[in-house]
Amino acid sequence: MRGAVVDALAHPAADIGAEEVAASMRVYNEHTAEHAGAIPRTHADVTRFFDGTELLDPGVVQLPEWRPEADSGPGALPMSCGVGRKPL
Numbered sequence: 001m002r003g004a005v006v007d008a009l010a011h012p013a014a015d016i017g018a019e020e021v022a023a024s025m026r027v028y029n030e031h032t033a034e035h036a037g038a039i040p041r042t043h044a045d046v047t048r049f050f051d052g053t054e055l056l057d058p059g060v061v062q063l064p065e066w067r068p069e070a071d072s073g074p075g076a077l078p079m080s081c082g083v084g085r086k087p088l
Contacts, residue, residue, distance in 0.1 A: 004088060009049055010063055010081040014040035017078035046080040053084025 012021055021040045028038050047060045058065065060082040 005053075005086045007050065007053055007084045007086070008082075009046065010079050011046050011049075012038055012040040013043070013062070013078045013080045014045070015042045016062060016080070021078045040078075041080070043080055046082065050082055050084035053086045056083045056085055 012025060014021065018040075025038055025040055032038075043060060047055075050060070058067070060080055063077045063079040063081045066081050066083075
């Protein structure tokens with residue numbers, strides 16, 4: 001059996017709760033090292049990070065939607081996430 005490289009990513013969203021994300025990013029960036037700041041990205045931007053991989057179901061979605069527990073609600077967390085697989 002051959003292995004695979006797996007890329008998993010959760011990223012602040014620029015197109016979900018934009019005002020709240022912008023405010024939290026300002027606070028985060030004020031309290032981190034000069035080059036360690038976070039940049040919110042759109043759904044399309046995050047999806048491009050998986051170019052060249054097999055994007056696993058359910059694709060790029062809001063974090064609470066990634067294989068949620070059966071009894072959990074949709075939640076509200078302005079982050080996009082996904083998992084991609086690239087066979088070796």
